[in-house]
Amino acid sequence: xxxxxxxxxxxxxxxxxxxxAAPGPEASSDLRVTLERLVRAACETNGAYEAIRSLTDAVxxxxxxxxxxARAVSWAxxxxxxxxxxxxxxxxxxxxxxERGEESGEIVSPVPFRLSLCALGGxxxxxxxxxxxxxxxxxxxxxxxxxxxxxxxxxxxxxxVMERRSDGSGYGATVPIRGAAASRAARMGAVxxxxxxxxxxxxxxxxxxxxxxxxxxxxxxxxxLANPDADLLHRLLADGKIVRxxxxxxxxxxxxxxxxxxxxxxxxxxxxxxIVVLSGHLDSxxxxxxxxxxxAGLGIAIEAARLIGQxxxxxxxxxxxxxxxxxxxxLAGGRAYAKAHEAELSxxxxxxxxxxxxxxxxxxxxxxxxxxxxxxxxxxxxLRPFGVGDMKKGGGGAxxxxxxxxxxxxxxxxxxxxRYFDVHHSADDTFDKIDREELNTGVATIAALAxxxxxxxxxxERIPEAERAVRRQR
Amino acid sequence: xxxxxxxxxxxxxxxxxxxxAAPGPEASSDLRVTLERLVRAACETNGAYEAIRSLTDAVxxxxxxxxxxARAVSWAxxxxxxxxxxxxxxxxxxxxxxERGEESGEIVSPVPFRLSLCALGGxxxxxxxxxxxxxxxxxxxxxxxxxxxxxxxxxxxxxxVMERRSDGSGYGATVPIRGAAASRAARMGAVxxxxxxxxxxxxxxxxxxxxxxxxxxxxxxxxxLANPDADLLHRLLADGKIVRxxxxxxxxxxxxxxxxxxxxxxxxxxxxxxIVVLSGHLDSxxxxxxxxxxxAGLGIAIEAARLIGQxxxxxxxxxxxxxxxxxxxxLAGGRAYAKAHEAELSxxxxxxxxxxxxxxxxxxxxxxxxxxxxxxxxxxxxLRPFGVGDMKKGGGGAxxxxxxxxxxxxxxxxxxxxRYFDVHHSADDTFDKIDREELNTGVATIAALAxxxxxxxxxxERIPEAERAVRRQR
Numbered sequence: 001x002x003x004x005x006x007x008x009x010x011x012x013x014x015x016x017x018x019x020x021a022a023p024g025p026e027a028s029s030d031l032r033v034t035l036e037r038l039v040r041a042a043c044e045t046n047g048a049y050e051a052i053r054s055l056t057d058a059v060x061x062x063x064x065x066x067x068x069x070a071r072a073v074s075w076a077x078x079x080x081x082x083x084x085x086x087x088x089x090x091x092x093x094x095x096x097x098x099e100r101g102e103e104s105g106e107i108v109s110p111v112p113f114r115l116s117l118c119a120l121g122g123x124x125x126x127x128x129x130x131x132x133x134x135x136x137x138x139x140x141x142x143x144x145x146x147x148x149x150x151x152x153x154x155x156x157x158x159x160x161v162m163e164r165r166s167d168g169s170g171y172g173a174t175v176p177i178r179g180a181a182a183s184r185a186a187r188m189g190a191v192x193x194x195x196x197x198x199x200x201x202x203x204x205x206x207x208x209x210x211x212x213x214x215x216x217x218x219x220x221x222x223x224x225l226a227n228p229d230a231d232l233l234h235r236l237l238a239d240g241k242i243v244r245x246x247x248x249x250x251x252x253x254x255x256x257x258x259x260x261x262x263x264x265x266x267x268x269x270x271x272x273x274x275i276v277v278l279s280g281h282l283d284s285x286x287x288x289x290x291x292x293x294x295x296a297g298l299g300i301a302i303e304a305a306r307l308i309g310q311x312x313x314x315x316x317x318x319x320x321x322x323x324x325x326x327x328x329x330x331l332a333g334g335r336a337y338a339k340a341h342e343a344e345l346s347x348x349x350x351x352x353x354x355x356x357x358x359x360x361x362x363x364x365x366x367x368x369x370x371x372x373x374x375x376x377x378x379x380x381x382x383l384r385p386f387g388v389g390d391m392k393k394g395g396g397g398a399x400x401x402x403x404x405x406x407x408x409x410x411x412x413x414x415x416x417x418x419r420y421f422d423v424h425h426s427a428d429d430t431f432d433k434i435d436r437e438e439l440n441t442g443v444a445t446i447a448a449l450a451x452x453x454x455x456x457x458x459x460x461e462r463i464p465e466a467e468r469a470v471r472r473q474r
Numbered sequence: 475x476x477x478x479x480x481x482x483x484x485x486x487x488x489x490x491x492x493x494x495a496a497p498g499p500e501a502s503s504d505l506r507v508t509l510e511r512l513v514r515a516a517c518e519t520n521g522a523y524e525a526i527r528s529l530t531d532a533v534x535x536x537x538x539x540x541x542x543x544a545r546a547v548s549w550a551x552x553x554x555x556x557x558x559x560x561x562x563x564x565x566x567x568x569x570x571x572x573e574r575g576e577e578s579g580e581i582v583s584p585v586p587f588r589l590s591l592c593a594l595g596g597x598x599x600x601x602x603x604x605x606x607x608x609x610x611x612x613x614x615x616x617x618x619x620x621x622x623x624x625x626x627x628x629x630x631x632x633x634x635v636m637e638r639r640s641d642g643s644g645y646g647a648t649v650p651i652r653g654a655a656a657s658r659a660a661r662m663g664a665v666x667x668x669x670x671x672x673x674x675x676x677x678x679x680x681x682x683x684x685x686x687x688x689x690x691x692x693x694x695x696x697x698x699l700a701n702p703d704a705d706l707l708h709r710l711l712a713d714g715k716i717v718r719x720x721x722x723x724x725x726x727x728x729x730x731x732x733x734x735x736x737x738x739x740x741x742x743x744x745x746x747x748x749i750v751v752l753s754g755h756l757d758s759x760x761x762x763x764x765x766x767x768x769x770a771g772l773g774i775a776i777e778a779a780r781l782i783g784q785x786x787x788x789x790x791x792x793x794x795x796x797x798x799x800x801x802x803x804x805l806a807g808g809r810a811y812a813k814a815h816e817a818e819l820s821x822x823x824x825x826x827x828x829x830x831x832x833x834x835x836x837x838x839x840x841x842x843x844x845x846x847x848x849x850x851x852x853x854x855x856x857l858r859p860f861g862v863g864d865m866k867k868g869g870g871g872a873x874x875x876x877x878x879x880x881x882x883x884x885x886x887x888x889x890x891x892x893r894y895f896d897v898h899h900s901a902d903d904t905f906d907k908i909d910r911e912e913l914n915t916g917v918a919t920i921a922a923l924a925x926x927x928x929x930x931x932x933x934x935e936r937i938p939e940a941e942r943a944v945r946r947q948r
Contacts, residue, residue: 057709060587071585111545113534113763116901203677204762204901228904235531235905288678289587289706427590427678430702431709 031455034311035382035448041307042444048303049436051079052296052358056289056431063286064326065097065257072282076262076323083306085264085321093336095326097257098122100208100286101250105223108132108244110236116226117194118287119251120178121210121329124219130248131155131192131221137237141177144184151188155245156181157225158193159234164200168356168417174198175209182222183214192247193222196230201422204228208285209425210329221249259283261333262323266309268454270316275344276454277320277351277408278305278446281327281399288429292420295431296439297354298323300413304447308454315454317349324399327355334399338406345406349459352411352450353397354442357420358434361413361442363390364449368409369461376460379452388445390414404469407462411449413442505929508785509856509922515781516918522777523910525553526770526832530763530905537760538800539571539731546756550736550797557780559738559795567810569800571731572596574682574760575724579697582606582718584710590700591668592761593725594652595684595803598693604722605629605666605695611711615651618658625662629719630655631699632667633708638674642830642891648672649683656696657688666721667696670704675896678702682759683899684803695723733757733799735807740783742928744790749818750928751794751825751882752779752920755801755873762903766894769905770913771828772797774887778921782928789928791823798873801829808873812880819880823933826885826924827871828916831894832908835887835916837864838923842883843935850934853926862919864888878943881936885923887916 059075062068073090080088098121105115119125133155138144144156158181163170178198185193199207204226213219225233236243262282268274280298284290305321308314325333338345350368363383366376376391383389396410404410416438423429453460533549536542547564554562572595579589593599607629612618618630632655637644652672659667673681678700687693699707710717736756742748754772758764779795782788799807812819824842837857840850850865857863870884878884890912897903927934 053709057706057713058585060585067586111532111534112541201677202904202906203675203679204904205678228902228906231906232531232904235527239531428702430676430678430706432676432702432705 031452032382034451035379038307038447038451039383039386039388039444042440042447045303045307045440045443046436047306048299048439048443049434051302052291052299052434053431054079055295055298056291060289061286062282062284062290064095064259064283064329065254066286069259069283073260073262076282079302080262080264080321083302084309085305086267088264090260090262091337091340093259093261093325093333094256095259095332096330097254098329099252099254101125101252103223103249105245105247108246110241110243113232115229115245115247116204116206117223117229117247118206118208119249120182120222120224121208121285122253123182123211123222123249123251125249125251126221126247128248130246132244132246133191135233135237135243135245137234141180141184144181144188147188151185151190154190155192155194156185156188156190157230157233158195159230160196162198162200162421164418166416166418168420170200171198171421178209178224179212182211182220183217186218186220190220192220195224197224197227199227199421199424199426201428202227203428205426205428207425208287223247223249259325261325261337264321266305266314266319268317269314272318273347274317274459275320275348276317276450277322277348277400278450279322279324279352279399280354281333282323283326283328285328285425287427288423289431290429291431292357292423292429292433293425294327294355296358296434297356300354300439300442300446303443304450307443307447308451315451317454319450319454327398331398334402338402345403345408348403348406348408350409350411350453351400351403352446353400354413354446355397356413356415356417358439359416359418359420360438361388361415361445363388363414364445365392365395365412365414366409367393367395367463369464372409372460375456379449383445383448386444388441404463407468409460409462413445415442505926506856508925509853512781512921512925513857513860513862513918516914516921519777519781519914519917520910521780522773522913522917523908525776526765526773526908527905528553529769529772530765534763535760536756536758536764538569538733538757538803539728540760543733543757547734547736550756553776554736554738554795557776558783559779560741562738564734564736565811565814567733567735567799567807568730569733569806570804571728572803573726573728575599575726577697577723579719579721582720584715584717587706589703589719589721590678590680591697591703591721592680592682593723594656594696594698595682595759596727597656597685597696597723597725599723599725600695600721602722604720606718606720607665609707609711609717609719611708615654615658618655618662621662625659625664628664629666629668630659630662630664631704631707632669633704634670636672636674636895638892640890640892642894644674645672645895652683652698653686656685656694657691660692660694664694666694669698671698671701673701673895673898673900675902676701677902679900679902681899682761697721697723735799735811736797738795740779740788740793742791743788746792747821748791748933749794749822750791750924751796751822751874752924753796753798753826753873754828755807756797757800757802759802759899761901762897763905764903765905766831766897766903766907767899768801768829770832770908771830774828774913774916774920777917778924781917781921782925789925791928793924793928801872805872808876812876819877819882822877822880822882824883824885824927825874825877826920827874828887828920829871830887830889830891832913833890833892833894834912835862835889835919837862837888838919839866839869839886839888840883841867841869841937843938846883846934849930853923857919857922860918862915878937881942883934883936887919889916
């Protein structure tokens, strides 16, 4: 079956070449021929899937500053070299180093129950025996403020259900709670903060992610509860019960560590000094294997670049693959890259970031000057018959966001995230959650997009000055 | 909406009564009228759902001999009394007392990774620091035997995928591994045993369940791995890696404890000495809340009996609700009941056990003498328009299995278990996994069946002598 499908490819490409030789209103351009070829190759490949498998099985969790982080840097260098990338090298990045240590929690009363929880990234630890207090509930950050005196000496639970949405909008509606709950509760005098996980699964696995302590407010320990556990507390409180919880976090922040962005290139045939960035992030949270976040995005980016490198004729510009350090808890990798490459950012014609999981990709989002639209529309139209030709304004990502100030056009996949947040930042982010066929829709889209950006006659119009303020992506 | 539906009921019942008053070829019997009434009441009820909620939230995990077990006995007495059962009382049962304590595991090499695992019920503990050894894999119990010398001093992993099947047949194909892997591996000289969980979820939560040590073979510690973790070991081994694992189990067996079967009755109007048993089990594994296993079955049984008790005319025979102790790791409750009630077992005309989760019920399984079939077929035909009229040979359960020797006809729901084994025996067995509407298909079926059995003119033919040998149910 596989051989039969492979045998079809030359025939299809032959037909396309024939169409090209007889130009007319429907004649394919060179661009069309190459993009179709890349899409077909992407549908067949095992490359992204095996890259993720290798990263998750041979490296595993790789939070900044951890032993896994160092293994990941070595892995990325070897992986890019093995795939024929040029100029493979690490670029040093200073990263935070936080470790969760051992952690536990339990309902003390009305009835004992062991809770499934995890420290939010960056949380301070508790004293060794943990903290124990009565729980008060709020359902928003404003609700925390409104608790007033009732929060004093208590553990504040912020209970808000993240909605499952294909476009990921449920995340935007809840992630501010993860970031701010601890300090908002501390302002009210709380001794600890708990949140319902920012995640859509009802598995008893909590979802971590970074918090941000406000300056001038006491740092209190903060943890995410698995959703069934948060819902249990919510039900008990709704029943009017006095609920006491104890939790212990062994979390600690260590001195900054050294990690690296790992870079490799597919050199351009014509204007090698002009750069199209293709990226994902190399670090991951510590609870799972980082298969979906962001093994998948990095695997897509690496395989897309590799497929382009295998073409008989490489594109005009250089494709620069970047495996960014420290996306999850600092964004130091993106910032370090922008700073180190400041002098050449005017030669960066585009940057693509893949960091929304392994779900089906249906097209791409874009952020650039308005005159870029006709070219991108043409690309999207070529991709449409393959189901990957959607296009929407607004592309980019947390790491390449640092390039926005230089006006670099930014891109990202439009990806179905309906199941992404089931596993995102949790112990459930493991290799078995990857579907090869869905993953390859990402490889197809990103390979075609990256090629088009690297091959266009002229660079796309850059992001207008007025829109270059760097925005926090997560 | 709810009120509108409620208002419909008297109208429907009125129509049925009219049909009864004008007998003809399609005339409803008294039995039909009552069964239809019970089914409609079951579709509307919140009773089973709230009973499960109460049991899970107010009691929680309740493994035999634990503090939760004692709370559960008190809960059951109060719950039956509050629902108008008569003769509510506990019947003392001596039960095993095993605790898992703290447990942990990790891949030591080729790359460190924290494993998600749990001791199998009844396992011995490890020394405090755990055991560490190279892992060898087998894919069946026969495969363990075939390891021969290769198992010596090693940890044996039995890796077999449980298939997802609506009829639960995937469980039967894998659960023997859970029971026997430890002793089979120990016979080959292994120092520990790991199994892929007997469960269908790919969440990183392991599924516990009892093992059985063979006499005369060293007792080695045995644990279940979450399925993604088992699959990771399997992939590493398939790649030819040398895999070393360390795991530590704090499991201990304590002296036997005292628990209780909790009994309550809906007395028969005519032949109260004749008994129809309606049952589920009160104990649960320790990792979750025992919502699905067996809060659901017990909730169905209690609510079915309560609905019958609410009828204007109670059935001829007594319904005896039994919340059995110690189904999960000993079956002491079922055995104690059969022994304590030996003298009256000839008056037990039927026993129903509900212990296959909260999924959709489509009918009932039965085990009785052949002449019972026409009566049961009539019951099934009455239930068929409601989608709960399937019928198959083979009914019973682990607890009521002890009544087989006395020939008591045995019954159980035919239940969709396609999702049941996602959460069964794992930390994921929590209240949020219950769907009220699906649950009520169980209440409808069991209420109708129990009523029919308690109301039949004559008792059903008992299980033929030749088929009375007690069979191990799980």
